[in-house]
Each structure stands twice: as structure tokens, then as C-alpha cells.
Amino acid sequence: MGRDKIEKLWSLIENNYLASDKEALQDSFARHLEYTQSKTRYTTEAFDSYKSCAHVVRDRLMERWNDTNQTYFNDNVKRVYYLSLEFLLGRALSNALLNLGILPEMERALADFGLSHTDLSEIEPDAGLGNGGLGRLAACFLDSMATLQLPGEGYGIRYDYGIFEQKIVNGYQTELPENWLRYGYPFEIIRPEYQYTIHFYGNVSQYQDDQGSLRNDWLNTEKVMALAHDIPIPGYQNDTVNTVRLWSAKSTREFELAEFNIGDYVGAVEGKINSEIISSVLYPKDDIPAGKELRLKQEYFFVSATIQDIIRRHKVKNPSVLNMPDKVAIQLNDTHPALSIAELMRIFVDVEKIGWDKAWELCVPIFAYTNHTMMSEALELWPVDLLSNLLPRHLQIIYEINHRFLNNIRQIYPNEEDKHKRMSIVQELPQKAIRMANLAIIGSHKVNGVSHLHTELIKQKLFADFHDLWPEKFTSKTNGITQRRWLKLANPRLAGLISDTVGENWITDLYELEKLEPYAADASFGEAWQKVKLENKKDLALYIKKQNGIEVNPYSMFDIQIKRIHEYKRQLMNVLHILHLYRQIKNNPTTPIVPRTFIFSGKAAPGYYMAKLIIKLINDVALKINNDPETRDKIKVVFLANYCVSLAQQIFPAADLSEQISTAGMEASGTGNMKFTLNGALTIGTLDGANIEIKEEVGDDNIFIFGLDADQVRDLKTSGYNPLGYLNHSPELHDVLRMLVDGEFSAHKEDLYKPIIESLLYQGDNYMVIADYQSYCNCQQKVASLFQNQAMWTQKSIINTAHVGKFSSDRTIQEYADEVWGVKPVKPKIKQGRKSMK
Incomplete structure (x- = not known):
């Protein structure tokens, strides 16, 4: 086709704005059903309708996506590249409809066909x-950037299998493959033009050049080979559509043909499989050498493709890499x-032939590093032997940086000398290894923690x-x-009530929710607030009945702890308190108890024995309590399997009480605590992570704080913490633990929970469950007392939501943009004939 005809065709496309009224959406939906899905009125299934709806939305994203990228290119703007091994994006269809501003029209359009956007989503x-x-934080950040x-x-990896699908079988967590790509993903675009060669193993040859x-x-x-897949990230009704680019591993043609041409078909296929396994699964089991090597391969595969892509993109508009700090900001999401x-140093020095000093001068201003944890287990250490074998040139470069x-x-x-050893990138003992956190700090111009407390701890302790x-x-960010x-x-119920009351500006400026505070004491508004919460609880109760076969009382307090199962998050302390209430009822059935539904959800790492045992305990406790006629009308315990973003979206709106009870000094920030507060739940928690800042925002009277703070935890451990001493002063806790020792919840195996007892009493109680237990129970009594006064509880709920403005990711990202990245807003230039959303 001649150039003039191409221009004419493109002009027609650009001027054919895809309308978003009901009729236009219906027309697009019908066309995609027949021409994209190849379906008729007789063969259409629900999944076909979902995919057709997704393509209708994708069509309307494409124009804005192209305009956004073209504007960035034409204006040669500075861009930020957010590098993360995880992105928990959640469902894209409903989010895109919301951000495009066409959710109501799509609902009306589908209703004429007897369909619901909610059902299709x-x-x-x-x-x-x-x-x-x-990963959820990274997804929120992308939304805010747009x-x-x-x-x-x-930038990330397009895992074929993500975090496992969790099933509960006989109370135990079992893991199944999470094949989220089984039927394709309509929101991704494959970019075969962007493929990069990634190298592993080999050897390094040194020589002197002509100079x-x-x-x-x-x-x-x-x-x-790394192959790019792009997913659009729409901003809220503003024409901007940014991108998350994910890499999948593909075998090289040369490698396949070399084997095939000598008649080794099996060898060719094996090579393909071995190559492509790199992007097959999120977090391969790395407690064996092969798994550790695969994990390191994933990390290098991801960063090599990304850095090559960033440089390629930069050079399209800039003649050299020498001005990259003016055009590129790279944020490292953890190590x-x-x-x-x-x-980047390898490419600067080996490929671009830039001297080392100049290369380093360019490198450091480009990078910034976010630390997410104080826990040594999450601060990556890579054995030198492994790096030497897999990435020999990079080990040389790391040694030179360190030298x-x-x-x-x-x-x-x-x-x-002790300081030099601590600061060295190379750890000498007990195993020679590379400290990735030290490399990230030395190679970045900014380092941030993710809450005020966490930042102070990394400044004073971890990276002092x-x-x-x-x-x-x-x-601090x-x-x-x-x-x-x-x-x-x-x-949507609460969002509608808020918008009807104070307007919709809160959607892009969360501080606008402060306008709710005068309504906290308004009785009629409080009743409307309570009604919303009750309807949300009824919805969750229906889900629990469907998924777990358990009937829960929506008028009971929904006491919820949803997060990764880990000892430091102390789901165990929550369970011990439940057993305390259970004993109270059993010992005196007439004891007045505020009815509660305790809801847990979260996944344990497949190899984390103690976390999986805690899941088993929760389910055994639930089985006994929920079937005991003396207790089941007063307390219920539910474990919801396979926690994910879409399940979280059902749980947060229904929560009365948010459990944020980690050992002080161990939770870097938390974001679940913010989501609960946004949705009007009150928090019971320690002075840990962002709980401290939530307390500052909502006020001491509107949050339940208990337990040791981070300094007290440290001092108690230093002075010689003895959990048995605490146990001797708490006969109630002694009796609760005795129930586990006696096998009351594990009749099939009496000593099943012996490891929990051993950990708490004889192995140091590293997470201070015993030390904080009585304070926690006392605080829970205050919670129960307040819940009996629904008018006062509702006032505090409204105040919590009204003062959550600080915890918008918009605020976080604006701080990064101003203080770390140096990037400015850019409004996409809309092509003539297209309509802007504003």
C-alpha cells in the first residue's frame, strides 16, 4: 500500500471516534461477539460475552493509549520506570470502565441483552x-501515575502461573497451579517488535582496545529471548493511559534450529522448555540449588530486558545515553x-564504551530504591558461586563497584574495619555472597522506607x-x-453515599473526605452509614454461605484479619483470643458476649510449615466452634480460601474491625490497614508500620492500640525475654494453651499443635505473642463494649473514613514525583476529531 493511501486510512481511523453512548456500546459488543469471538445467538456462552465486553472497553482504551505514548515521544519527556517483580492488578474490566467513565452506560447497554457488567466481571x-x-502497592502506584x-x-514478568491457587482440604492449605492465562487475557497486546536477547553463563574475555x-x-x-506484552493502565477520566510492560521468556530460534538440524528433535523441545520456564511461575521454590538459580535467572531476565528496552526507547529521541539522567528515572521496588x-553499568562500559567514572556518574542519579522490610530473610543474598557461574560479567562489575x-x-x-565489613556489598561469612540491598543503596541517589516508623528503623538500625x-x-514515603x-x-454503596453528601472530588483528592467529619454526629447520616455497612455485610454473608457452607449473622461484629499468613502478623494471637471467648461461653453459657464473626483469609508460602499449621488451627477451631450449639450463635470462625484482589474487594467493605496486630517493628507499612480505614472499619493494632500514622490522622479515641512498641520489643528481647514468666501471670492464657496441648482441636492427632506450643513457650516466642496477649485481650474488651453502642461506633467509623486522605497513593506518588523522580504531569494531545474526556 502506498504511503498516501496509508495516511488516508490512518486519517479515517483517527477521525472515527469510538462513541460511548449506549447504542454505540451495544453495536461494538455485538460486532465483537460475532467477528472477534465468532459466536452466534445459538452458541454464545457467558465467557464469550465477557471477552466481547472486554474488547469493547479495550477499543476505547486504544485511542487514548496511542495518544498518550505519542505525546510522551513527541515531547521527549522525562519518564519514570517502575521495576517490580510483582503487580497485583486485579480485574481490569471493571477498573477500566470506571476510569473511562462509561460504567453506567455499559451497565445499561448490557441490560438490554439480559447481561450484567458485574456478572461478566x-x-x-x-x-x-x-x-x-x-504487588498490590505497585498496582496502586500505576493507577496513581496515570x-x-x-x-x-x-515493568515486570508475565508469569504463566502466578501465586498458587489455594484450596483448603481437611483444614490444610493445598496448592494448585494458578493458570490465569488458560483462556487468554484480552487486555494485553503482544509486541513482537520488542524482543531482546538475554545472556546467561559463559565466560569473560579481557583485552585492550586500539586506544x-x-x-x-x-x-x-x-x-x-524476552518478548514484550503490554497492558494499558488508564487514569481516572483524564485521557491518560500508561503501560505496564511484562516480559515472557521465549527460546531463541538459533538454539532450536541448531538442535533440530542435527536430528535431535527432543533436544530442541527440551531447550525450548528450559528457556521458557524462566517466566513460568512466580517465586519458584528456592530452597534447593536449581530453584535458587531459576529465581536469579528470573531477576536478571527481567532487568536485562527492561534496561535494554529503556535504552532503546531513549535513543529513539536522543542521540546518546549521556543525557539519560535528565530523561530516565528508575524505581527499584525492593531488591x-x-x-x-x-x-546498566555493563551496557554503559562494555557496549557504549563509556569510561567507568562517567558511567557511574550517569548511573546513580537514574536509580532510586524502596526498601520494604526489616526482616533479614527478605534482604536478598546471592551466593558468589552462583553469580560467578550464571552472570560472570555482572559479578566482576559488582566487585568493581564494591572495590x-x-x-x-x-x-x-x-x-x-567492622563498619567496612557491614557496608561491603560482599558478605564474607558464613558464606561468600552479594548483599543486594547494599548494592541498591550504593547505586541509587535516593533510598526510602514505606512508613515513618519503617524509615526511622532503616536509618537507625538496618542501614545506619x-x-x-x-x-x-x-x-520516607x-x-x-x-x-x-x-x-x-x-x-459502590458507600461511595454513592459519600458523593451524594460531599460531592465527587474525593475520587481524585482523598483529603476531600474531611468534609464528612461534620456528619459524624448527624443521626440520619449515621443511620444511612449503618445501612450501607449492613448491606455490605449481608453480601459477604451470602458469599461465605456459598463458598464455605457457613451461615453467619450480618448483625454480628465482622472482625477481620486478611493478609499473608506469617508468624509476625500474628494470626495466632487472634486465634488464642477466639479460644479465650470460647472458653468463657463454655464455662458460663449465660455470659454476655457481643456476637462476632471472625474472618481470616490469606496464603502461606508452600514451604512455610508453621504458617500452614496456623491455617490448619484456624480451620480446626472453626469446625468445633461453628458446630457447638452453645457457641455457634455467639461466635463464628471463617477461613476464606484463595485470597486475591477480587475477594478483597468483597471483604473490605463489610469489615467492622480491622486486625493489624503484627509485632511492633516488623511490618514496614501495610496497606490493608488503609483499605479497611477507607471503608469505615475501626482498627485494633500495635504501634507498627502505618498504624502509627493512621492513629495520628484519625485520633487516639478512634483506634484501638495495644501492646509493646518497637523500642519496648527490642528492649525486652535484649534484657532476656522469658515467655514462661508472662504465662505464669496469666491463668486464662495458660488454660487456652492447655486446650491445644490436650488435643481439644486435634483429636485425630493429639500432638498436632505441639510445634506451636514449643515455639511460644520454649523457643523464645520470637514474635512476642505471649508478651502482648493480655494487652490484646484487654483491648478487645474495649472493642466489644464500644460495639454495643452502635451510634458511637458509627461516629468513629465515619471519622476514620474522613481522615484517611493522607493514605491515597496519589499523595505518595506526588511525593515521589517531586522529591525523587523529578517528573512532571503531561497531558496527552488528543488528535483532531477525537473527544477529550474533560
Whole structure:
């Protein structure tokens, strides 16, 4: 086709704005049903209707997506690239309809066909690209970047199988493959034009070039191809559609043909499988050498493809990489992408032939690093032997970075060898390994924690040496959540009541919810608030009945703890309190008890024995209590399997009480606590993570705080904590633990819960369950007392929602943009003939 004809065709496309009125949506839906899905009135199934609806929405995203990217390109703007091994995006259909502003019209359009957008949305699988808070935070950040019209893009891996699907069988967690891509994903676009070669293994050859400079060639490598898949991320009704680009691993043609041409078909297929396994599963089991190597392969595969893509994109508009700090900001979401520092240095030095000093001068201003944990188990250490084998050139580069850094600090801190050892990227003992957090700090211009407490702890404890050296590097960026998904979409009843009362500006400025405070004491508004909560609880009760076969009382207090199952999050303490209430009722059935429904949800890592045992305990306790005629009308216990974003959207709106009870000093921030508060739940929690800042915002009288703070936890451990001493002063707890020892909840295996008893009483109670237990129970009595006064409880619920403005991810991202990335909003230029959303 000639160039003039191409231009004419493109003009027709650009001027054919896809309307979003009911009739236009119906026409698009019908066309996709027949021409995309190849269905007729006789063969259409619900899944076909979902995919047709998804394509209708995708069509309307495409124009804005193209306009957004073209504007960024034409204006050569500085962009931020958010690198994360996890993105828990949730369902895309409903979110896109909301952000495009066509949700009501689509609902009306589908109703004429006897369909519901809600029903079709539930067919969509959650994109299985993450495990928990890290991935959900990343998704909220992408939403906020697009809503604030910041030129940003996410990068990750397109896992074939995400975090496992959780089933509960006889009370135990069992793991099944989460094949979220089984039937395709209509919101992704494959970009075959963006493929990159990723190298592994091999050897490094050193030589002098014509100018006498020492050069390094990485030779004899094994190669894998990275293929780009793009997912659109729409801002809220503002024409901006950003991108998350995910990489899938593909075998190289050369590798396949080399085997095939010598007649080894099986070898060719095996090579393909071995290559493509890199992007097959999120978090492969890494407690064996092969699993650890695969995990490192994933990380390098991800960062190498990403860095190559960023440089390719940069060079399209810029003649060299020398101005990259002016055009590129890269945010490392935890240490998983930290190898990108070594990869960028490799490309600068080996490919671009830039001298080391200049390359490092370019590198550091580009990177910023977010630390998400104080726990040593999550601070990555890669054995030197593994890096030497898999990425020999990168190990050389890391050694050179470390050598120059240590030379520098030896001048600043002479005769402080212990400090030098702590700050070194290379750990010598007990195993020689690379400290990825140290690499990330040294190679970045900014390092942030994710709450005020967490930032202070990393400055004073975890990275105190680095903070002494570079205090200006460290900053606090308290996490946030997007109110578009977690209130407007997840809780339409409450969102409608709020908008009818104070307007809709809160959707893009969460501080607008402060206008609710005068209504906290308004009786009629309080009744409307209570009605919304009750209807949400009835919805969740129906779900529980359908999924678990358990009838719960929606007028009871919904006491909810949903998060990853881990000892430090202390689901165990919650269970012990439930057993305490159970004993009270059994010992005196006439004892007045505020009816409660205790709801748990969350996944345990497949290899985490103690966490899986806690899940078993929750389910055994539920089985006994829910079937006991003396207790089942007063307390119920429910474990909802397979926690994910879409399930969370049903749970948060129904919560009365939010359990945020981690051991103080161990939860970096938390975002579940923010989602509960946004939806009007009151918090019972420790002074940990963002709980501290929630307390500051909502006021001491509107939150339930108990237990030791981080300093007290540290001091108690230092002075010699003895859990048996606490137990001797708590006969109630003694009796509760005796129930576990006696096998009251494990008749089939009396000593099943012996490891829990051993951990609490004889192995140091590392997470201070015994130390905080009585304070927790006392606080729960205050909770029960207040819940009996529904008018007062509702006032506090309204105040919680009214003061949650700080915890919008919009605020967090604006702080990153202003103080870390140096990026500015860019409004897409809409092509002539198209309509802007504003």
C-alpha cells in the first residue's frame, strides 16, 4: 500500500471516534461477539460475552493509549520506570470502565441483552502477577501515575502461573497451579517488535582496545529471548493511559534450529522448555540449588530486558545515553531488580564504551530504591558461586563497584574495619555472597522506607552506616492505596453515599473526605452509614454461605484479619483470643458476649510449615466452634480460601474491625490497614508500620492500640525475654494453651499443635505473642463494649473514613514525583476529531 493511501486510512481511523453512548456500546459488543469471538445467538456462552465486553472497553482504551505514548515521544519527556517483580492488578474490566467513565452506560447497554457488567466481571481471572502487598502497592502506584498524568511505565514478568491457587482440604492449605492465562487475557497486546536477547553463563574475555583501554567481552553464553506484552493502565477520566510492560521468556530460534538440524528433535523441545520456564511461575521454590538459580535467572531476565528496552526507547529521541539522567528515572521496588544497576553499568562500559567514572556518574542519579522490610530473610543474598557461574560479567562489575566504594569509605572512616565489613556489598561469612540491598543503596541517589516508623528503623538500625555516610539519600514515603478501586469500585454503596453528601472530588483528592467529619454526629447520616455497612455485610454473608457452607449473622461484629499468613502478623494471637471467648461461653453459657464473626483469609508460602499449621488451627477451631450449639450463635470462625484482589474487594467493605496486630517493628507499612480505614472499619493494632500514622490522622479515641512498641520489643528481647514468666501471670492464657496441648482441636492427632506450643513457650516466642496477649485481650474488651453502642461506633467509623486522605497513593506518588523522580504531569494531545474526556 502506498504511503498516501496509508495516511488516508490512518486519517479515517483517527477521525472515527469510538462513541460511548449506549447504542454505540451495544453495536461494538455485538460486532465483537460475532467477528472477534465468532459466536452466534445459538452458541454464545457467558465467557464469550465477557471477552466481547472486554474488547469493547479495550477499543476505547486504544485511542487514548496511542495518544498518550505519542505525546510522551513527541515531547521527549522525562519518564519514570517502575521495576517490580510483582503487580497485583486485579480485574481490569471493571477498573477500566470506571476510569473511562462509561460504567453506567455499559451497565445499561448490557441490560438490554439480559447481561450484567458485574456478572461478566466475575468471569475475569485475577492477573496472577503477585503475592501480596508488594504487588498490590505497585498496582496502586500505576493507577496513581496515570491519574496524575505522570509519564510512567511499569515493568515486570508475565508469569504463566502466578501465586498458587489455594484450596483448603481437611483444614490444610493445598496448592494448585494458578493458570490465569488458560483462556487468554484480552487486555494485553503482544509486541513482537520488542524482543531482546538475554545472556546467561559463559565466560569473560579481557583485552585492550586500539586506544589502550581495558575492555571485556562476555562470550559463549546461553541465550533466551524476552518478548514484550503490554497492558494499558488508564487514569481516572483524564485521557491518560500508561503501560505496564511484562516480559515472557521465549527460546531463541538459533538454539532450536541448531538442535533440530542435527536430528535431535527432543533436544530442541527440551531447550525450548528450559528457556521458557524462566517466566513460568512466580517465586519458584528456592530452597534447593536449581530453584535458587531459576529465581536469579528470573531477576536478571527481567532487568536485562527492561534496561535494554529503556535504552532503546531513549535513543529513539536522543542521540546518546549521556543525557539519560535528565530523561530516565528508575524505581527499584525492593531488591529484586537491583541487578539492573550492574546491567546498566555493563551496557554503559562494555557496549557504549563509556569510561567507568562517567558511567557511574550517569548511573546513580537514574536509580532510586524502596526498601520494604526489616526482616533479614527478605534482604536478598546471592551466593558468589552462583553469580560467578550464571552472570560472570555482572559479578566482576559488582566487585568493581564494591572495590571503589570501600576505598572511598576507608578514607572517610579509617580504622573502622567492622563498619567496612557491614557496608561491603560482599558478605564474607558464613558464606561468600552479594548483599543486594547494599548494592541498591550504593547505586541509587535516593533510598526510602514505606512508613515513618519503617524509615526511622532503616536509618537507625538496618542501614545506619549508610545513613551516617549519606543522610541526604534517605527519605520516607508512606505507602498509599488508590481510592478509585478500593472505595469507588469496591464499595459502590458507600461511595454513592459519600458523593451524594460531599460531592465527587474525593475520587481524585482523598483529603476531600474531611468534609464528612461534620456528619459524624448527624443521626440520619449515621443511620444511612449503618445501612450501607449492613448491606455490605449481608453480601459477604451470602458469599461465605456459598463458598464455605457457613451461615453467619450480618448483625454480628465482622472482625477481620486478611493478609499473608506469617508468624509476625500474628494470626495466632487472634486465634488464642477466639479460644479465650470460647472458653468463657463454655464455662458460663449465660455470659454476655457481643456476637462476632471472625474472618481470616490469606496464603502461606508452600514451604512455610508453621504458617500452614496456623491455617490448619484456624480451620480446626472453626469446625468445633461453628458446630457447638452453645457457641455457634455467639461466635463464628471463617477461613476464606484463595485470597486475591477480587475477594478483597468483597471483604473490605463489610469489615467492622480491622486486625493489624503484627509485632511492633516488623511490618514496614501495610496497606490493608488503609483499605479497611477507607471503608469505615475501626482498627485494633500495635504501634507498627502505618498504624502509627493512621492513629495520628484519625485520633487516639478512634483506634484501638495495644501492646509493646518497637523500642519496648527490642528492649525486652535484649534484657532476656522469658515467655514462661508472662504465662505464669496469666491463668486464662495458660488454660487456652492447655486446650491445644490436650488435643481439644486435634483429636485425630493429639500432638498436632505441639510445634506451636514449643515455639511460644520454649523457643523464645520470637514474635512476642505471649508478651502482648493480655494487652490484646484487654483491648478487645474495649472493642466489644464500644460495639454495643452502635451510634458511637458509627461516629468513629465515619471519622476514620474522613481522615484517611493522607493514605491515597496519589499523595505518595506526588511525593515521589517531586522529591525523587523529578517528573512532571503531561497531558496527552488528543488528535483532531477525537473527544477529550474533560
